[in-house]
Amino acid sequence: MRLKSFQAQTLTVHAGSAGDSLYGGIVNPIYPAAAYDYVEEVRYPRYFNTPNQKAVVEKMVALEQGEDGLVFSSGMAAIMTSMLAVLKQGDHVLFQHDLYGGTHYAAVNALNRYGIAYSMADVSDLKTFAAALRPNTRLMYIETPSNPLMKITDVAGVARLARKKGILTMIDNTFASPVNQQPITLGIDIVAHSGTKYIGGHSDLCCGVVVTSKKLTEQIRQSALIFGGSLDAQTCWLVERSLKTMVLRVQQQNENALAIARALEKEPRIRAVFYPGLKDHPGHRIARRQMPGGFGGMLSFEVKGNAETFLKRLALIKRAISLGGVESTATLPVKTSHAKLTAAERQAVGISDRLVRLSVGIEDAGDLIRDIQQAL
Ligand SMILES: Cc1ncc(COP(=O)(O)O)c(C=O)c1O
Structure with a gap:
């Protein structure tokens, strides 16, 4: 049976959890190694390709129905690394105006310093949102349900608008969780999570996840290995364990x-x-x-x-x-x-x-x- 044909409840348990080939244990071992033989693949925690990192990514990719992804040391690392990977000096980002406070703070205080312009617009009316686009808009960024007023953004509507104009879309899917909402199936390009929330689920770890296409994952990974916000094996293992429930x-x-x-x-x-x-x-x-x-x-x-x-x-x-x-x-x-x-x-x-x-x-x-x- 192909993994893709399974429902979320099966995927959370089985995707990425191949078990222990050495002793036949049915759960993945923790692989804490920060140094690997490099003949087959250059593996390193900050290259985002160690076994425990990949296990988390496989589960999240299956749930979000994307192609590939990365696990980060925090939600903000996931969000900012992804944004800075797809943006360059002179670009413009359009945010919905009601954002998580940390993302709002980062937009207001960080982006301008890199020569990236931004604006924030009401997305409850797509025409108002579209009116805020500029010729140099490279990314549209949304968050739904929004924090803290639970406003709902029409995800498919935003994705359609962006595709028509050749603009990338990114969503913070933290509040919904992949159980309730799969934005990639609605046409969104990049899905980010603060895994500290529903993915971890027990208020005892901090992590972030991004799921997107293979091409964009590679582009984000190139920035991620420069910024360095990778997640350690033990926390990855806890995240994988949490995802099962x-x-x-x-x-x-x-x-x-x-x-x-x-x-x-x-x-x-x-x-x-x-x-x-x-x-x-x-x-x-x-x-x-x-x-x-x-x-x-x-x-x-x-x-x-x-x-x-x-x-x-x-x-x-x-x-x-x-x-x-x-x-x-x-x-x-x-x-x-x-x-x-x-x-x-x-x-x-x-x-x-x-x-x-x-x-x-x-x-x-x-x-x-x-x-x-x-x-x-
Ligand atoms: C909706 C949302 N996005 C992103 C973040 C940032 O995540 P982290 O604290 O894991 O960096 C948070 C944190 O509260 C959040 O609530």
């Missing part, structure tokens, strides 16, 4: 998040709930089409009272940055992911001081809802 984790997180969003909609002490699985979410129709696996484990809501007090009162849900772990965590974007934005920039993307972002874990949904209700 990702479908189960994310399915539970999808179900929990939907149950919580529906319960919070009825709460009089909550002003608004942002979750693409809710029928009245503005992106619901598109999300249903482009997220066949589910709407994800991330949601946000605005409380009517003091958000900091609310967070302090949570007993089960932990106050913590990052997301995608088996344990539920909450943050105030104004203090965390979007703290580096000015108040005006936050206002422009609709992030208020009362906004709470929730990363839903795999606990019992009823327990989580009761915790939120008592804190309110």
Whole structure:
């Protein structure tokens, strides 16, 4: 049977996990070597071609339905290395305006220093997004669902627009995870992840992944071996282990998040709930089409009272940055992911001081809802 014919739940377990040919063990060994015989292939951790790195990549490539990819030491290493690999001085990048705070910060503070221009535009209306294109636009960069307001970008629409004009597309697929959304099947060129989130899934490692075509992987690898953001064998092995349970984790997180969003909609002490699985979410129709696996484990809501007090009162849900772990965590974007934005920039993307972002874990949904209700 060909690997490609299997479903995600089978691929997460078996792709890239050939086992141990020396002793017949059914899991991949950890190969910590940083020095290899070079006769067959010049193998080296910073060349992104050691056995444990390749095992992670094989699983991710199978899940994202790409051709090849690379695993990095962090999500930002994956994102910035890929961008700088396909861009050069004089190019322009068009970003959707609501981005993960770290990517926003990198765009504003790093790209201009390399002579790369950028702009940010509202992608909820594709015509507005298209109007921001310039003759030298080389890359369109999107993120959906977006952080922290869970706005939905029409992935296929952006890909169509870019292809017509010969522009590359890149997406941050962290929030959706490959379980819920496969952007390459929708026409996107480069898919990046902060693997620190759903891919790692246990809040105990940091990594990044890029999946794309063979040609672009080689182009990105040439930059990656200069910038050097490779991942060590032990962490790769943990990532591979985590990926085997990702479908189960994310399915539970999808179900929990939907149950919580529906319960919070009825709460009089909550002003608004942002979750693409809710029928009245503005992106619901598109999300249903482009997220066949589910709407994800991330949601946000605005409380009517003091958000900091609310967070302090949570007993089960932990106050913590990052997301995608088996344990539920909450943050105030104004203090965390979007703290580096000015108040005006936050206002422009609709992030208020009362906004709470929730990363839903795999606990019992009823327990989580009761915790939120008592804190309110
Ligand atoms: C959506 C998104 N993209 C990228 C990143 C950056 O990933 P990392 O922290 O692994 O570098 C994060 C981190 O929070 C994120 O939330």
